[in-house]
Amino acid sequence: EAVSSTDAAKAALGDLDAGALAAGLREATGASSAPRLPRKGQRNVLITSALPYVNNVPHLGNIIGCVLSADVYARFCRARGYNAVYVCGTDEYGTATQTKAMEEGLSCRQICDKYHAIHRDIYEWFDIDFDHFGRTSTPTQSTICQDIYNACDAAGNCVEDVMQQLYHESVGFLADRLVEGTCPKCKYEDARGDQCDACGALLNPTDLIKPRCKANGATPEVRSTRHIFLDLPKVEARLGEYVATTSKEGNWTSNCLAVTKSWLANGLKQRCITRDLRWGTPVPREGYENKVFYVWFDAPIGYISITATYTPEWERWWKNPAENDVELVQFMGKDNVPFHTVIFPCTLLGTGQDWTMMKAISVCEYLNYEGGKFSKSRGVGVFGNDAKETGIPAEVWRYYLLINRPEQSDSMFVWDDLAAKNNTELLANLGNFVNRALSFMKARLGGVVPTVAADAPDGVALGDKVAPLLKEYVEHMEKIKLKDGLKAAMMVSKAGNVFLQETAPWVLFKSDKQRCEEVVASAAGLVLVLCALLAPFIPSFTRKVLGQL
Missing domain, CATH: 2.170.220.10 (Methionyl-trna Synthetase; domain 2)
Incomplete structure (x- = not known):
């Protein structure tokens, strides 16, 4: 806020409101501690990512395909001032859990407790900032799932x-x-x-x-x-109408x-929608005492029940969406698409009730590993616990996964490419600009952002160069084109490096002190802009730089 209040920094910020930028930075770097509810007249965004099974440790493909991508979008929404809630949790019922329990000699409940904790700890290390991370093996899940089934049954579906x-x-x-x-x-x-x-x-x-x-x-x-x-x-006709309208x-x-x-x-x-199992949501129908609901009927309802464990007023997010101004945005891998665009919508439509239906969906293709596929059983790939043990900071992992996000086609994790992108993009581009701008200000100007005129030519020129990139960034992010949004942010950093190289404040310090101060103030303002742009992607970077500012 001190940086953004200077006149030259305001010029570098272009059309961005400095106060709103500072408020957005606070929102982007962390979720709210108190449960959020829809607010009339605001853009209320309910964000979910596909619920990971508790039968394994998530690998990098799982992480970028669902929870990390949704986290970036949720942070962006908060920074834009939208009333956004991001919920997720572990999918704990079904055969996958039962099979894993057999393999490890544990009960299904013990397996769920064990792997829920593993997932939670890995996502916490990756700086995934859920508003609520829950689970599906709860009484709330059973109640809501059974109510939805009963409504579908009563409607003759x-x-x-x-x-x-x-x-x-x-x-x-x-x-x-x-x-x-x-x-x-x-x-x-x-x-x-x-x-x-x-x-x-x-x-x-x-x-x-x-x-x-x-x-x-x-x-x-x-x-x-x-x-x-x-x-x-x-319900096929109603589903067809929903898809035709909502997909556009x-x-x-x-x-x-x-x-x-x-x-x-x-x-x-x-x-x-039922299975001959013991571990799952019981079917409330005579003669079905030894059966449970099929996981792909039960699991998407987990989004609803997890919201219900987040707030007792969950229906304001999930029912009467027009009245509550709620839009649902969902993230997943491509193998989960039909369950979210066909099965789950048909389930909700089949109740005859006014549920919040998915508006936008972001689907990832597969992230492969060094020319092959991730495989836990064969020990192929990088899994969440492996990433933690490498000593490579979470922000580097986040950046690499997001800049390689498989949005339109499969992408590949390659160790040499990880090192190259860290060295040429994070260090030589981003780190270089921030370090040059702030270290010079500290060494030559006493660590104080100079107060200079709003119409300082260098600051205005920098703002003119950066403004199109900011517009491009926002457009990409609103359309959930996260990789393109990140590329636009890194182009802003590149523009900062060019700006310092062309203006050479280290030379101006000796020959034109006033212009030197104008250049440094403008560069500091651009550092703040970068903090805002990159907060959704690498929030720990933003926190560190804001601490220096």
Whole structure:
């Protein structure tokens, strides 16, 4: 604030209001401690990122695809003065948890507690600033999930039917992820019973070629079992209208639209929403005492229940969105798209109630590792705990992941590239400008920002050069083009380096003290601008530089 109050700094800031910039900096560097509620007449933004499973440690691809990207956007929204809330949490029900518990010899609850803490600690180290990070294995989740099911059922959008399911006498009916086999579409030999990781196809366990029980490797048999289905065809027309309207209003990405339209083009089918499991949200229906809701019916409802554990007034965020002026923005990897653009919207539409529906969606492609894929089982890749142990600061990891964010196509993590970008971009560009500007001011001007005229020519010229970049930055960020926003911010830093090189304050100090002070004040103002622009991306950098200012 001291820097932004100088006249020359104001010139360098261009059209930006210095007071608003300072307030935005405070907002961007941290979430509010008190629960936020929608405010009439304001832009109220509810931000979610896909809920990570508690059956593993998140790798860098998981982190950039969901929680980190959403964190950047949430910080940007706060800095813009929007009333933004960012919620996430661990997805704890379903077969993935049960399978992991079997592998580690622990109970499902113990697995959830263990990995929830692991995820929380890793995200905290990465400087992910949730307004609330919760979990789905809660009584609140069960209540809200059951209420939504009951509403869908009462509206006539649920049906009961018999389906064929794989069974082994030592285990019982096998849920999706307790079955592996060969994908019928791409022939990948380790496809799961619900989805093929190689081609992305959604599957039923009985679709697999040569299925095998994951618990014991045995070949299961097919038996009949009764389940509940969400009648997607009954809400298909309403979903089509929602997608057609909202995809334009929310500027959905091309990769997201392609997946969604392919589902609609093929015609929606009834989808089973229950499973023969013990660990999950109980089904409130007679005869279903030994069944729970399928994780992909249950898990998206976790966004709602986690908000409910954040504030008892959660319905103001999730119901009657027009009345409460709420827009929902969701972040995820491309494999989660159909569940968020088809299944979850159909669930909410099927209740007949006025829920907050997703407006904007940001979808990441895959981040690969050194020419291959991340694999925990094979020890391939960098996982959250590995990043912590390297000694490389979190801000360097954040910067590298975000400048390589796989927004339109897959990208690659390469160790040599990490080192190169750290040296040529963070150090030679950003670090060099900030250090030159502030160290000269400290060494030659007593560490005090000079008070100079608002129309100082050098400051005005710098403002004219930077203003288009600031406009570009805001446009990219509003459209959730985070990588382009970061590039625009780094161009501002580059402009600062050019400014110092061209004006040479170290020469002016001896020949023209007044102009030297004007140049230094303008450079200090630009440092403040950079703090604001980079706060969503590398907040620890902003905190450190603000401490020096």
